[in-house]
Every structure is written in structure tokens, then in C-alpha cells.
Amino acid sequence: MNARRTARGLSLHAVVWLIGAFVVVPLVYAVISGFKSTGELTSNPFGLPEHWRTGNYTGILGDGMFWRQIANSAGMAIGTTCCTVAASAMAAFVLARYAFRGRELFYTLFTIGLMFPFAVAVLPLFLLLRTFDLLDNPLGVILPQAAFGLPMTIIILRGFFRTIPAEVEEAAVVDGCGKLRFFWKILLPMARPALGTVSVLAIVASWNNFFLPLLVFNDPTWQTIPVGVQQFQGQYSTDYARVLAYIVLAMVPALAFYAVAERQLIGGLTAGATKG
Amino acid sequence: MSTLTEERTEDVVPVRPPAPARSLLRGWGSWASVAWFLVPALVLFLVFVLAPIVVAVWTGFFKWGGVGPMDDFVGFENYARLFGDPVFLGDLGRGLYLIVLSITVQLPFALFTAVLLNQRLRGRAVYRMLFFAPYILSEVVTAVLFTMIFLPGDGMADHLVGALGLDGLKGTWLADPSTVMPTLFVVMVWKYFGFHMMLYLAGLQSIPAEIIEAATIDGAGAWQRFRYVTLPLLGPTIRISVFLSIIGSIQLFDLVWVMTAGGPNHSSETMAISMFQFGFKRYQVGYASAISVVMFMISLVFSLFYQRHVLRRDLSGAVTSGGDR
Numbered sequence: 001m002n003a004r005r006t007a008r009g010l011s012l013h014a015v016v017w018l019i020g021a022f023v024v025v026p027l028v029y030a031v032i033s034g035f036k037s038t039g040e041l042t043s044n045p046f047g048l049p050e051h052w053r054t055g056n057y058t059g060i061l062g063d064g065m066f067w068r069q070i071a072n073s074a075g076m077a078i079g080t081t082c083c084t085v086a087a088s089a090m091a092a093f094v095l096a097r098y099a100f101r102g103r104e105l106f107y108t109l110f111t112i113g114l115m116f117p118f119a120v121a122v123l124p125l126f127l128l129l130r131t132f133d134l135l136d137n138p139l140g141v142i143l144p145q146a147a148f149g150l151p152m153t154i155i156i157l158r159g160f161f162r163t164i165p166a167e168v169e170e171a172a173v174v175d176g177c178g179k180l181r182f183f184w185k186i187l188l189p190m191a192r193p194a195l196g197t198v199s200v201l202a203i204v205a206s207w208n209n210f211f212l213p214l215l216v217f218n219d220p221t222w223q224t225i226p227v228g229v230q231q232f233q234g235q236y237s238t239d240y241a242r243v244l245a246y247i248v249l250a251m252v253p254a255l256a257f258y259a260v261a262e263r264q265l266i267g268g269l270t271a272g273a274t275k276g
Numbered sequence: 277m278s279t280l281t282e283e284r285t286e287d288v289v290p291v292r293p294p295a296p297a298r299s300l301l302r303g304w305g306s307w308a309s310v311a312w313f314l315v316p317a318l319v320l321f322l323v324f325v326l327a328p329i330v331v332a333v334w335t336g337f338f339k340w341g342g343v344g345p346m347d348d349f350v351g352f353e354n355y356a357r358l359f360g361d362p363v364f365l366g367d368l369g370r371g372l373y374l375i376v377l378s379i380t381v382q383l384p385f386a387l388f389t390a391v392l393l394n395q396r397l398r399g400r401a402v403y404r405m406l407f408f409a410p411y412i413l414s415e416v417v418t419a420v421l422f423t424m425i426f427l428p429g430d431g432m433a434d435h436l437v438g439a440l441g442l443d444g445l446k447g448t449w450l451a452d453p454s455t456v457m458p459t460l461f462v463v464m465v466w467k468y469f470g471f472h473m474m475l476y477l478a479g480l481q482s483i484p485a486e487i488i489e490a491a492t493i494d495g496a497g498a499w500q501r502f503r504y505v506t507l508p509l510l511g512p513t514i515r516i517s518v519f520l521s522i523i524g525s526i527q528l529f530d531l532v533w534v535m536t537a538g539g540p541n542h543s544s545e546t547m548a549i550s551m552f553q554f555g556f557k558r559y560q561v562g563y564a565s566a567i568s569v570v571m572f573m574i575s576l577v578f579s580l581f582y583q584r585h586v587l588r589r590d591l592s593g594a595v596t597s598g599g600d601r
Contacts, residue, residue, distance in 0.1 A: 117527030
């Protein structure tokens, strides 16, 4: 019995390891390859590098363009997140705690947005941004991203705002608190976990967006990391080791953020998915 | 579910029994304050989400290059051309191909992994984090990574099958029309299975342990427990995951654009890639808009149908009873 259990445990681990290898091998391959020269990469694709060259990595880190792209991505992620969360929190507040005619209609309107694939809107969006003169302008990325983030954020926040008991609001009103102050001083602080979750979702979505920055920015000074990665690959298409080093460095901020905000991210995605 | 809170303003005297349910909104002042809160979100949403759809529908009726006046109204000509265009019909077929593979391969794989990691297993928290990690990476980074891996001759994939003695499998992967779609699908699985696994894990954890125990006492084996207890109780989660995976396949762009740009010879083009090609590379904006509209109609009709006929079961509680979600 005990032997059987051990055997079962072992085979379980073997299967998990196999899946783990499927996930990890490409990543490890990229990290190690970044330390090779492209010549060595083709002659010795799997082994550890003979000499650990750091040139690929340091070369990229010493290039202002890389940092510029990181800063652009970060700035746009922060801008998008502030817009999405602020607009959603306000809307979710009235949609959750006010009774007014047309409330469900407005809520449904926002939730319909979940069904719109971003790719559908991107061409007219581009025309629209051109008309507003928002091309080569970070607002041309931030505002549409914020708009497409609204449905999910409003759904999650409205759900959370509804769980705050009516007594809290009554007590606040009795103490002479107006609507605005209740929202600002009581509801938002109480909703901090939910706000954290939706912020993390918005940051990740913005950081990874490729389609919109690709179209909006012609000027390389505004390039974000995903666009930069694609450009870099185009530029150094035969220098495999250097391209791999670039994507490894591009992964680092995302993975670091994931390590820090894992709980909020997964909580938000699973809650958002099931409520959508 | 908590109901709406009625505001009780200064006129509420604490001694009195609670005032009857009364709307917060009395008169113009309250309407104004609702509007004040709703306006930022509403404006953003109308301008950047709804308006583009309307514009796409309108533009789809014109023959238009993207600049100058839009005055060549052609009615449904763009649509007629679309459904005679072998590339576009191929897009539909390839979309379907990815959907079918996702449902029959990726999602079962994700479910299998979730069930595995739901067991008592040393280090399972680490595995969960690891399997989900690809989902965090941007599509572009993933695409470039796998472009390198699938380079014919020099890539890791060729070296790997060579090292395993399977030289016959060495291939041109992304460069051959017959292998490009399966290769892309492998990348999709790598990128997205962790997300579905997380959904299933959340679903599995909402299944009360007593139900599984009861089935064990009744003599159900591991497979029977899975087939007749876990799977039905996981129904709602599976239906959501199928929904997301289908919508995702319909709008696939980034991954394919960076890896193959739809090639070789249109053999990996998706609807979004065709739209991009016509709209931004070949300046046939009217035609590209028609592709957008068809994509939109497919998503919309599918979503409405799915929500009405598939997800409704979950809302009415026919199968769901496990857990508190």
C-alpha cells in the first residue's frame, strides 16, 4: 500500500515535471542563449555557454532606447490605470448604490463592451484618433485602453461596492457625510483590495498591448516595450543571441510584477472571468 | 446579494422605524449627481468603444482609401467581395481550426493540469505560479521567443528533435503552409493554458470536499468521481473557459502578426490580420472595415447565442450548486 502510494506520488511528479519542462525550457533556453554569441548558439544550442558573455545583456542595458521603452510602457500603464480605475470607480459607485431609472440599462451597456474584440474597433479607432490629432500622442493609447478596460473594471468594482453593508452608509449619512465624502473617505478606502485587483489587471493589459501603440506611434521616442521588441527583432534578425537577450530583459519587469502582485492578478482574472 | 441602499437624508429621525424604501434621487439635484459620477466612464466608453463600431459599419459601405472624402458609396459590395475572397474564407476556416483544437486539446490539457495541481503535491504552489507565468508575458515577447525556437535548421525545435533521433520531424515549422497552423497552436497552448488552468483550479476549489467524500463512500473510483461528480460541478467554469477561448481565437492578432504576419502565402492569416493588411498596408479601408464588421457580427451573434443558450443554465442554477460563487 505504502509502496503503491509512493509509486503514484512519483508518477504524479513525473507528469508535473514534464508539463513544467514544456513551460520552462523555452524560457531557460532564452536566458542561457543570451549569454552566448550567435555563432555559439547555432553550434552548441543546448549546453551552457563556454564563456558566459554578458555583452548582449549589457549592450542592451547600456542603450538608452531600451530604458526609454520601459519608461514609456510604465508611464502609459500608470496613465491607463488611473483613468480606468477612476472612471470605473465613480460609475460603479452610482451603479451599485443609487436607485435611478435606467441604471440597469447603463450597466448592461457597459457589460456589452466585454463582447467587443479590440481588433474590431482598432481601424475606426485609428481614424478617430487621427481626426482628434492624437496620433504620436500618449493620450491616443491611454484613453482607448482605459475605455476598453472599463467593462471588466466596472463589473468587478460594482460587485465589491454592493457587498459593503448599507449600515456603513447610513452611519456616515447620520454623521453628516455627503455623497461625495462618503465615496471618497469611506467607500474607496474600504474597497482597497478590489481597487488593487483592478489596478493590477489594468497595468498588465496596458503593458502588454501591442496593436494600439504599433498604430499610434510613428515616432520612436514614444515606442513601448512590445513594439520595441518587434522592431529590435526586425533590426537584428540574424543576431539570434542578441534578440533573445532583448526579450529576456523585456520579460523581467513583467515577471517581477507578477511575483509581487500574483494574488491580485489571479483573483481578479478568475473573478472577472466568471462574472463576465 | 445585497440590495440597493436607499439614502436616508437628514429627515430620518433615528427614533422612527426605518423610512420606506425611497430613491436617492429626488428632483434634478440628484440626477445631476448621478450624471456627474457616470459621465467620465460614459464618455470614454461612447467615444472609444461604441463610436468606432458605428464608424466601422458606416465605412464598410464605402470604397475608400483612408484619406480624402468618403464619397464612393458601394452598398454591400465590400461584403459581397469578402465572401468570394478565398483568403477571407480561409480566415474563417483557420479560426474554426484554432477553436476546435483549443476545445479538444488545450482546454482538456488545462483541466488535466488543474486536477493534477489540485492534489496534495509538494511544491504545487510553485507549479501553479510557473504554469501561469507565460500568460503574463506579452504576446510579442512570446512570439519572438518562439520564432527563434522554430527557426528552420538553427532553432531549438530542430535541434531538439535531432537530438532525440527524430530527424524526420525536423521541419520548416512556421515557414511551411502545412505546418504553420499546428506550430502556432503549440505556441497558443504554451501561452494560454495556464490561464484556463487557473480558472479550473478556482472552480475545483469551490467544489465541497464532502461531495467527493460521499462519492468515495458510495464506492466511486477516481475516474468515476471525476466523470460524474467533478466534471458536472465544474460545468459553469468550463463553459466560461470555452467562451473565452473562442472569443480569443476569433480576435487573434499579436501572436500571429509577429511570428508569421499571416504567411507563408496567407496560410496563417486570421481575420484580424486580413483587416490589418487591407486597412494599414494596402489602404483599402472600406474593405478592411467590412472585415471588422463581419468579425464584430460573428463575435456578437456568438456571444448572444452562447449567453442565452449555454450560460443561462448557470444563471438559473440548474447545474451549479457547488461553492459560493
